[in-house]
Amino acid sequence: MTAAATWESRIPYPALVAGLTGLALALCAVSAAVGYVPFDLGAALSDWLAGRPTLGALVLAELRLPRALLGLLVGFSLGLTGAAMQGWLRNPLAEPGLVGVSSAAALGAVIVFYSGLSAALSLALPLGGMAGAVTAAVLLNLMAARGAGTTALVIGGIAINSLAGSLTALALNLAPNPYAALEIVFWLMGSLADRGTDQLWLVLPPMLAGWALCLSGARALDALTLGEDAAHSLGFDLTGLRVRLIAGAALAVGSAVSVTGAVGFVGLVAPHLMRPLAGARPGRLLLLAGLAGACLTLAADIAVRLMPTRPELKLGVVTALIGAPFLIVLIARLRREEA
Template sequence: MSRFHAPSQRLLIGSLGALVLVLFVASLLIGYAPLDVGGALSDLIHGRDTLGALVLLQLRLPRALLGAAVGFSLGLTGAAMQGLMRNPLADPGIVGVSGAAALGAVLAFYSGLANVFALALPLGGLAGAAIATALLLALARNGTGTSLLILAGVALNSLAGALTALALNLSPSPYATLEIVFWLMGSLADRSLDHVALALPFMALGWVLMLRIGHGLDALTLGEDTAASMGISLKGLRLSATGGAAAAVGASVAVAGAIGFVGLVVPHLLRPLVGHRPGRLLLASGFGGAALTLAADCAVRLAPIRPELKLGVVTALIGAPFFLALLWRLRREAE
């Protein structure tokens, strides 16, 4: 069996990686104005300060990098959470960090810090994610079961949502309220390399923590008692999964806002291709999430709508019907 799966796994990962590369290049090519990417890249390499080089470096490259990184984070986290919870309906937001990160960014808006310096917004999001992460890690470190972690995530999301609504209600300016609402919809527009440099280390930390638990997730499919008898530390598994998800999702929301359904849709599409093994699904879902996010962001820019649609709106339009179809299928299987 292993001889059969290993080549197919490499082929799947290679194909998804190639797709991400193609979409990354497409993201560099697509914009509101034509751009000679080859010429702009040559200007960058030779240090020529041209308009094309500036557009490529300051606008399109950060957008493409964040599209790939945010999508990879959401896809990987969705697979990790579904494997940990043994629930096909789990998604990256289940740990509650995304709501806390959004609240932190909203408070940066509300306090006026976002107008003082450009990185106040993602820093506020990271601060909110850090507080939520500290709480979740404390619970996981104390040996808390998976069900209690889920309840803690639900409570965090509910509290963060309520406080975000309160901030919107008390906002002194309708323009500030509108700006907050637009940010909450999720977008990769107008991001810079500073945003990439700020978020990428946290995302990478989350990737490492989640990719290392593949064997544990495979064992967990046999039940917690069986996994423990195989030498899997359930406490360490929950700690790595929760900490990794918090770091990756918190950083993603801090720089891009709320982009939903990627972590729910992608694992379901790819699960049959990996033999329904949670460990094999992790890396595949990461690349799949990157591909879906880059494709959706390209579609946002190609759509003849100005101002452009928010990326979170597009992913919701894709993911919501899929979610309903999934619920319908699960209901029929239960019957």
């Protein structure tokens, strides 16, 4: 009776989506209003919309809005791909950051940085990030195709993660001067500060494509709840699913990392917060986790600007400070459930 009652009283899915979308947009507005110079958001907005080139309009259009929108896009990408990876590997610990996709993307971007290609071609950085993410995703795919179980896959992901990390460290070690190394280190920590409209337009198309690929797997991810044989027998092509999810994660995470550096744990935390509200259905979880990821990232990015620390803390540092204890609690809970 009580179980049936909770089933009935669950918040309807459309209401959840609408509520989270509203929250994400509100946080976007707050993010645009928060900054280091005194700033009248209303006046700037009306100036900008009217096409008056005032300082306020310029700050809004070139600094505040890109930062807020990038927070939204990056957070959605991380939350969505986290949910997609967890559903696909049927492991609640799978996350772009943990299975090496993010760090490989970071490595790709660092190589581009290092080689000087990024100065020559603005597109080089996101392309480098995506190339790194694709490499990690293809390695994971090869392991999956050889019949590795999900535990083996996660361990393989961790191996990819450390390999990419050590190669990044190697690049730093070989950096021609300490300033270049410092620049890379700060970039790796992950931040949304001082990003502009150029970066926004650069990463928008690959991110949207990545989202579409991940979301197209919703039904198949639901079916995978019953294991691979059952999902196959329900009419889903699992090879196609693998290719779509890996390409989708690589596009979305690769471009996200190339703009903001590594922002960890959003992809882990967002699906976990949303799972009970999605009735644990992996397909439904995708969109909800994306929206929750956007909210978390925006909130963290607002927090770094409200904190008195100057220069501001890096976004990735804050998400890791919150996310890592969350991971420990999560593992403790998983162990209890298994026992």
